[in-house]
Amino acid sequence: MPPLHNIAPNQGTFPATVASPEVASLPLSTDMSELRPPPLPSSRFIIQVGMFPITLKFEEVLYKVKVEKKGRGSSKTILKGLTGMVSPGEILAMLGPSGSGKTTLLTALGGRRLSGKLSGNITYNGQLLSGSIKRRTGFVAQDDVLYPHLTVLETLLFTALLRLPSSLTWEEKLRHVEGVISDLGLGHCRSSMIGGPLFRGISGGEKKRVSIGQEMIINPSLLLLDEPTSGLDSTTAQMIINTVKRLASGGRTVVTTIHQPSSRLYHMFDKVILLSDGSPIYYGPASMALDYFSSIGFSSAMTVNPADLLLDLANGSFSFSPGSTDAMEEGESTEQEKSLVRETLRSAYDKNISTRLKAELCNMDIVSSRTFTKGRETKAEQWCTSWRYQFKVLLQRGLRERRFDSFNRLRIFQVISVAVLGGFLWWQTPTSHIADRTGLLFFFSVFWGFYPLYNAVFTFPQERRILIKERSSGMYRLSSYFLSRTAGDLPLELALPTAFVCIIYWMGGLRPDPAAFILSLLVVLYSVLVSQSLGLAFGAILMDVKQATTLASVTTMVFLIAGGYYVQSIPPFIEWLKYLSYSYYCYRLLLGVQYSEDDRYECPERQWCRVGDFPPVKAVGLDKLWIDVCIMGLMLVGYRLVAYVALRRALS
Known part of the structure; x- marks a missing residue:
């Protein structure tokens, strides 16, 4: 397979006879590290993404953010009128000390979200950013944002499946992934998990290469990299920049x-823009910087x-006295001298570079290599x-x-141990002990009304x-992600409550009827889905784990008290709280499955009493249970819609 960097931008499209790809229906137990693409004739290109050259131009880019200072709101200028252009085949390197605005400018050029006010003109082949340009743009962030439980191969393969066009088959996308793995020297860890805070995976340098590989997959026309050599040794950094150069x-x-690139890396750049406190002090060929x-x-x-x-120079650590030509040693420059150096450099930039650069950009007629029309394209x-x-x-x-994560040993132990302990506590409860039985049913509604909620709160935060990164690249629709997340949770989140009910139901001696079981x-699983929906909504609205957990704690406490078991005679002015509690409806449905109002139980003094007259049952009632089913259905759909709308708003 020819490496990605050897595919010319103007080659023909892939033959139209290629079949539309379908995701391979691989079981979860399949080891994807063993997947190998079938051999293809060497004369046949494996990929054709339809890459076309992109000329990036930015003019007078300013960026301001609001800051709180002594109780007053003010603005701080991060980028101060940056101008430049990068043509196909060129590498523009942004240099400057920490806090000079490099990452902010790169984020703006990539069309990524910024919280402040951005002004200026950024164009791609003379046009504003569009969805088509975004999907042809590779953006490698400084921090590696990857799924920890996926292997290197799985990470790159799923990226290829989502970001490469439908004209390629699954096998061809797999072959591309193998080529990227080979180019980046990741073959030795292709089957290793990425790893995260709780377990060890691949090294930091390997994670960086995987992040770059995710962008190399799409054969990008525009590639933006934020500190690609950060945390890498000199040999690996050289390999990465060599790949970028190709x-x-x-x-x-x-x-x-x-x-702070090495001398070898610096001379591989075509252009350099040097920033100092958000202002440019040099823009031009890298080879001419010292002469300037x-x-x-x-x-x-x-x-x-x-x-x-x-x-x-960007730090101002340079002597500034007549006839002096040597850089001062670290620590010798005072803050006043540094400010004077930076001001002198900015003045020199305005006089020698800025005016000429703006004139060149104004007179330059950038012709797009491909016309974008507002309809068909x-x-x-x-x-x-x-x-x-x-x-x-x-x-x-x-x-x-x-x-x-869903079937880890800790979660399984937690659920099974609670089920077994509860089964022993309610062991074969006699029918005459109706108070104990109703307590067991309320425990069902409470445990599986709150346990899924706390787990779901963490999902979107x-x-x-990862969502911001992948959505910014135009990988998929938010609706497809949301519904796949919802559908994927069903088998994983419903397995443990099913095991829980199977254990405690029969140990507790509840109604020994298969239909009742x-x-x-089904009622418990229904409650699990509603609880999970509310947790997703809390997480999407707040997008902060601590705040969402606090809100969930308050909510569960209210639902617990108003659930119809602890307080049977709620004052009328606050009685409406119980109608907001899905635990209340779940409790009613579970009671309705076990009893009818005309059932009898052995009450004190050897008498048979009517279940409907038992105070805890009478307080909630067993009539019109179908209304409870409908209300929980509305909660299920409503909470999910709220979660989706809130998620879309958080990512917009």
Whole structure:
């Protein structure tokens, strides 16, 4: 297979006879690390993403954020009028000290979300950012945002399935993944899990390469990288930049931030923009940077790494006295001298570079290599894959990622131990002990009304970073993700309550009727889904685990008290609380499955009493249970809709 960087931008499209891909229906037990693509003739290209050159131009980019200072709101300018252009085949490196605005500018160029006010003009082939451009843009963030329980191969393969066009078959996408793994030197860890805070996986450098590999998958026309060599040794960093250089030489536009590159890496860049406190102090060819600064009186008598000298200048750590040409040692410059150096450099930029650069950009006629029309092109390029295809891939990925988390030993032990302990406490409760039986039924409604809620609260806050990353790349529709997440949770979240009911129902001596058992199980599972829906809504609305957990605690406490068991005569002015509690409806339904109002039980003094007259049962009633089913159904749908709308708003 030819590597991705060797595919020319203007090659023909892939033959139209290729069959539409279908997600392989692989069982969860399948070891995807053993998957190998079938051999294809070497003369046949494996991929054709339809890449076309993109010329990126940005003019007078300003970015301001609001800050609180002594109780007053004010704004702080992060980017101060940045201008430049990157053409296909070029690498633009953004240099500057920490806090100079490199990542902010890169985020703006990639069309990613910024919380402040962005102004200026950023165009791609002379046009504003569109969905088609976003799907041809690769963005590698500084932090590696990956699913911890997926292997390297699974991570890249699911990315390929979602981001590569439908004209490619599953086998061809797999072959592409193998090529990326080979290019990045990840073959030795292809079957290793990514890892996370709670368990060890691949190394930090390998995670960085996987993140880059996710963007290389799509054969991007525009590649943006934020500190791609951060945390890597010099050899690995050299390999990464070599790969990026080859990608650029194939007609791609590359922009990268880099903190302190070695001399070898610096000379691989075509252009450099040097930032100091959000202001540009140099823009131009990397090879001309030292000559420029020497021409305005800033040069070093020693042979140094150009990047080191540029960073010294950006920090203002340079002597500024007549006839002095040597950089001062660290710590010698005062803050006043640093400010004077930076101000001198900004003035020199405005005089020598800024005016000329703006004139060149104004006179330059950027001709797009491909015309985008507002009708046909937008519709054709709206999404790389269909909604149904995205749903299937996301469902399979979700099942593979969460199979370890949902069925880990701790959760299984927690649920089974509670079921067994409860079974012993309510062991074969006699029919005459109706108070104990109703207590067991209320325990059903409470435990499986609150346990899923707390688990669901973590769902969207924990996946927010991944969602932002993947949605910003145009990988899939939010609706396909949301519904696949909902469907994928069903077998994983309903298995444990099923085991719980099977254990405690028969140990507790409840009604020994298969129909009653099945109905009780269905009611509990119904309550689990409603509880989970409310937890998803809390998490999506707040997008903060601590806040959502606090809200869930207050809610569960209210539902517990108003559930109809502890307080049977609620004052009228606050009685409405119980109608908000799904635990109340679940409790009523479970009572309705076990009893009817005309059933009899042995009450004190050897008498037979009517179940409907038993105070706890009489307080909730057993009539019109179908209304309870409908109300819980409305809660189920309503909470899910709220969660979806809140999630869309949080990611917009």
